[in-house]
Amino acid sequence: MASEIMTLNMGPQHPSTHGVLRLVVELDGEVIQKITPHIGYLHRGIEKLSEHRTYHQALPLTDRMDYLAPMHNNLGYVLAVEKLLGIEVPERAETIRVIMAELTRLKSHLVWIACHALDIGAMTVFIYAFREREKIMELYEMVSGARMTSNYFRVGGLSRDLPAGFESAVQEIVDTFPGHFDTYEGLLTKNTIWLQRTIGNGVISAEDAIDFGISGPALRGSGVDFDLRRDLPYSGYEKYDFKVPVGENCDTFDRYKVRLVEMREAVKIIDQAMKRLKPGPVLADAPQVCYPPKESVYNSIEGLIHHFKIASEGFPVPEGEVYQGVENPKGELGYYMVSDGGSKPYRMRVRPPSFVNLGAIEKMAKGSMIADLVAVIGTLDIVLGEIDR
Amino acid sequence: MDTLILGLPVAYYIAMVAKVLVAFVFVLLTVAYATYAERKIIGHMQVRLGPMRTGWHGLLQPIADGVKLFFKEEIVPTQASKFAFLIAPLVALIPAFISFAVIPFGAPVTIAGYTVPLQIAAFYDQAGQQVFDINVGVLYILAMASLGVYGVVLAGWASNSKYSLLGGLRSAAQMISYELAAGLAIIAVFMLSESLSLHKIVADQANGAWYVFKQPLAFVIFFICSLAEINRTPFDLPEAETELVSGFITEYSSMKYAMFFMAEYANMITVCAVTTTLFLGGWHGPAFLPGWFWFVAKVYFLIFCCMWIRATYPRYRYDQLMRLGWKVFLPLTLLNVVATGVWVMVFNK
Numbered sequence: 155m156a157s158e159i160m161t162l163n164m165g166p167q168h169p170s171t172h173g174v175l176r177l178v179v180e181l182d183g184e185v186i187q188k189i190t191p192h193i194g195y196l197h198r199g200i201e202k203l204s205e206h207r208t209y210h211q212a213l214p215l216t217d218r219m220d221y222l223a224p225m226h227n228n229l230g231y232v233l234a235v236e237k238l239l240g241i242e243v244p245e246r247a248e249t250i251r252v253i254m255a256e257l258t259r260l261k262s263h264l265v266w267i268a269c270h271a272l273d274i275g276a277m278t279v280f281i282y283a284f285r286e287r288e289k290i291m292e293l294y295e296m297v298s299g300a301r302m303t304s305n306y307f308r309v310g311g312l313s314r315d316l317p318a319g320f321e322s323a324v325q326e327i328v329d330t331f332p333g334h335f336d337t338y339e340g341l342l343t344k345n346t347i348w349l350q351r352t353i354g355n356g357v358i359s360a361e362d363a364i365d366f367g368i369s370g371p372a373l374r375g376s377g378v379d380f381d382l383r384r385d386l387p388y389s390g391y392e393k394y395d396f397k398v399p400v401g402e403n404c405d406t407f408d409r410y411k412v413r414l415v416e417m418r419e420a421v422k423i424i425d426q427a428m429k430r431l432k433p434g435p436v437l438a439d440a441p442q443v444c445y446p447p448k449e450s451v452y453n454s455i456e457g458l459i460h461h462f463k464i465a466s467e468g469f470p471v472p473e474g475e476v477y478q479g480v481e482n483p484k485g486e487l488g489y490y491m492v493s494d495g496g497s498k499p500y501r502m503r504v505r506p507p508s509f510v511n512l513g514a515i516e517k518m519a520k521g522s523m524i525a526d527l528v529a530v531i532g533t534l535d536i537v538l539g540e541i542d543r
Numbered sequence: 544m545d546t547l548i549l550g551l552p553v554a555y556y557i558a559m560v561a562k563v564l565v566a567f568v569f570v571l572l573t574v575a576y577a578t579y580a581e582r583k584i585i586g587h588m589q590v591r592l593g594p595m596r597t598g599w600h601g602l603l604q605p606i607a608d609g610v611k612l613f614f615k616e617e618i619v620p621t622q623a624s625k626f627a628f629l630i631a632p633l634v635a636l637i638p639a640f641i642s643f644a645v646i647p648f649g650a651p652v653t654i655a656g657y658t659v660p661l662q663i664a665a666f667y668d669q670a671g672q673q674v675f676d677i678n679v680g681v682l683y684i685l686a687m688a689s690l691g692v693y694g695v696v697l698a699g700w701a702s703n704s705k706y707s708l709l710g711g712l713r714s715a716a717q718m719i720s721y722e723l724a725a726g727l728a729i730i731a732v733f734m735l736s737e738s739l740s741l742h743k744i745v746a747d748q749a750n751g752a753w754y755v756f757k758q759p760l761a762f763v764i765f766f767i768c769s770l771a772e773i774n775r776t777p778f779d780l781p782e783a784e785t786e787l788v789s790g791f792i793t794e795y796s797s798m799k800y801a802m803f804f805m806a807e808y809a810n811m812i813t814v815c816a817v818t819t820t821l822f823l824g825g826w827h828g829p830a831f832l833p834g835w836f837w838f839v840a841k842v843y844f845l846i847f848c849c850m851w852i853r854a855t856y857p858r859y860r861y862d863q864l865m866r867l868g869w870k871v872f873l874p875l876t877l878l879n880v881v882a883t884g885v886w887v888m889v890f891n892k
Contacts, residue, residue: 275776351858
């Protein structure tokens, strides 16, 4: 009997490509022979746009990249600009940044477990995880007024201090979330079908993972013990005590385990950070960069002019170039910033973890079946907003 | 009453039509409200409410859905094979309904001196005080269940869409391999009842223990295989939404889509009714409530289990599903048949 390769177009409208990813898959029966990802459907030119905005104005663009982890994008950006400027951030601001970053990690991982489970057919986990995510969204709204595009961090600190009631809300998360994780594990880790679907799926060896430049949980799932928070600490991560989980079998199940442990560790980091939180300023003492306090803007002409100057012209940044990587929930999110001494970035290049991780999709899914491809997309945890930018 | 048509009294025909209507309306209503129940039950399992807006607690939702689907535009893809595309929903739907013809759903009732067995394809011998039903009832059900596959395969083939094709192929492979294990699981029941007549099987269980206690393995395997045959989670591969974007029904719209939907639920009811009849003592239960009540209660309980499973389990992968069918269930059922044979030989003779 003659057989023929079937070309299947998955996406850009497809429920499991996590956005507008398009995969042209060549199939022999149901077995995948070749995968060609086509990206760019969500390209908004964020890197280019930021070249025409002041450093403060470019900040809200960043949280539109990985919209599941907006504060991490903000964090990488402000850290890079602060590095260029050489300013120090007050300790309280740094601690709050860590709290928000870890809440963001939880938020992103909750979406990951929800979608990953739904892709493999377990509906209930999806709803449960989104219920928990809602709690974090509420915290986002509390601190920044927005649920997704937070724009809470500022170059030099934070836009405002934590509102009243934040601490008790975080305490509730710290107390209840480990129990919720147990629920997910009860539904998935102990489920034979889940194990059969994930163990041995999407295997990528440590060498291959490094060659492809994979980072984040996907890299750690392959047994490479590397976490920027621990190995190249930023924002005071060296002060926290947390484990970096590492997988052994390089498969989807190990990546799943790694992320679950990461979620539990994130809760621990939040708990430690809340205990470290001491009253103090949340914005650096750098008047040329930071907005003046609102009382002074509203009540004194000097304050008003100060605010106007920064809002209209921005602030000059010394000539130079920096690279700042942060451990985004998806992997290493890097900002390469070049300044020509003006008030706008000369070049902002983003190293998006999802984009680099997506490169390995063919390596991971070739020779397996369509259902495995869906699981691999889920385990890579990609966000198209970040891939296309 | 004494007039005979083809050797049978007029009352027989009247009772027959009445039974058909009752069974049909029952299945149809259950199909409509099974969709509602599924959404409600899974909703509550997933800490949400399910439909709430149409009527009190969304009770009119199935009607709203029906009306909506009825008024939707009929779309036939230009590249589709039109005849097969149109006939496929019917081929899927009809066998789902007619399987119900042989299932006894209650104790015989006497109306105006004429006793009617509550089983469509059955006849009550008024003189001999005995029920005669189709003596190959189970085979008939298996045959009808296999016919339903054609609807799915045709739909997948005729849509001329790659996703549909993959769905149709998966479905064909899946249904055929699970039918075998399901059939072998039932053989163990035949060996105990020594009959293929469903009436006889039910009567046998009323006298002794339910077959679920005598044949627990066969019960479990039959129920799982049935889930696979009717494409329910965790075996809903042919319409795997996250992989194949609804598989064989991707290209269907309007009432044709609704027919596949109805077929799925009608199949679920039939399968639960067959399981009830074969393993859970059919319509028999404590005598303070009528037989049909127990039958409906047991069927609804099994339907609830189907929905519960859907809320809990992820989906199997195609090859894992085949492996489970051929390498696990088939040998197990064969073993069960042998074990039952030995047991019958040793203890009954």
